[in-house]
Amino acid sequence: MGIDRKTVDHVAWLARLALTDDERERLREQLSSILEHINVMSEADTSEVPATAYILPVQNVVGADVPWTSLPTDELLANAPDSEEGYIRVRAIFGEE
């Protein structure tokens, strides 16, 4: 089953990837070809098979309620592209900047 350009555009939007036209076309071909291989799965009857999302038999692991010191703000902000007075600076979300 191939995927069309419209699907590629939609998935690129979902993934927040500003892809070029060339990239979109190449990905349409490559994803179609990869999915063709992946479709081998449809040969197996899994109607009675439960899904495994996770292999460990653990649920709701809770940590000890022990206070500890967080990293200093300036250390955490050192990697931010833009910051101001202890906050990360972002572009305006509503209206004009």
Place this chain on the structure above:
Amino acid sequence: MAELWQLGIHEAAERLARREISSVELTRAHLDRIRQVEGSVRAFVTVTDRAALREAEVIDRRRQEGEALSPLAGIPLAMKDVLSTKGVTTTCSSRMLERFVPPYDATVISRLKDAGMVMVGKTNMDEFAMGSSTENSAFFPTRNPWDLTRVPGGSSGGSAAAVAAGEAMGALGTDTGGSVRQPGALTNTTALKPTYGRVSRYGVVAFASSLDQVGPLARSARDCALLLQAIAGRDPLDSTSMDVPVPDYVAGLSGSIKGLRVGIPKEYFVEGIEPGVQRAIDEAISTLKGMGAQIGECSLPHTRYGVAAYYIIAPAECSANLSRFDGVKYGFSASGTGVDDLSSAIAQSRAQGFGAEVKRRVMLGTYALSTGYYDAYYLKAEKMRTLIRRDFDQAYEQFDVLLSPTSPTVAFKLGEKLSDPYAMYLNDVFTIPTNLAGTSGLSIPAGFSDGLPVGLHLMGPAWGEPTLLRVADAFQRETDFHTRWPDLDGKRGKGKRSK
């Protein structure tokens, strides 16, 4: 007499303890070796030479003062650049994280620091650990020390090449679908993927969280045991690290495998294995038989679905994990044309910061999770995962370990598989099922095909590391493949030539 950089970790640890050598000498020998061969191998993204010498001096001083130290104290090691290192750039070989300096250490790093390791550098990898050749590094490809025109495997190719070339005595990598074991096989090193939950993932930049596991690479099973000993065990900072007792891995290396039940999964030997690889594996099987192992055939009927299920599950998890890279909190941030609001800034940062393979997997994973396709792909893949896991459960009722080649081929040429993503994915056909089942696996040197290393893959059940390491160590007492060195400078290693 062997050069210092040719020593095994356990030999060096003994000589350090007896104060025949110092950690500064040992570290200098490795830094010199790096200077000598790194121009052709290119295993490292960052070499931390000055910090390494400082750390070595501290260890020597502590030893002088009579302190009892761990066997890893003063040992030069290399860390895959996906493991967060406080104050040292951690790039994941991506433009996205080219300048990212973590404010904390991954738990595996802090545990090795507690043990007194000397970190010589951070190793190159496929970007965000996605790939099987290290060619997906955004910076440069790493070359295989056994043949510089070939890949070292991946994604932990830098770690494997560094160990194979004598630039580090051991290394850590991460294995999501074979990324420790396959480069181990292609570079003649010993490489272990522990059981999911055996080693903390805290501070490991996440690729596929239900599959990722940190594992050691070294030049012997004994050295891998020493490394695993230091990193294994419950970590309160990773709720998926299990509270299962950590055995003494080195003490378990008895040298005997009498009566060991070895299963050969028939579905792993159907097609695509190179004749030279098949020959080496057949010889390894006779060696194991001669050592007292009982060999029998077994069946893992759902093997053929492994790669397909993996290439839904891993991309799906990666698409979620990599959504954190938005160019806002850290990492590459796009500016200039096409960037006029927050939403375009995010989409441009991701498009420019990620390389082709990462984008391909993010797209594939996003597609598989999107409305209308979830049941057909993601849910289906998780059901296949159940079937693959049941196959292993049944096999391990009859057998202690299972055996296959680690990779169907020896190291391939740089560029050879870049144009066909699925051909590249098939490199991991024998290693992927272990990750899907969450069980343990190990690759050891098993011979050469036209001068290129062949890896033997031993698979074990969950928490099967002691058995895998015991078998690997016993095999290495019978064989000398793991002691051979690539010819990087016209100067031979331990006097043994590769064929």
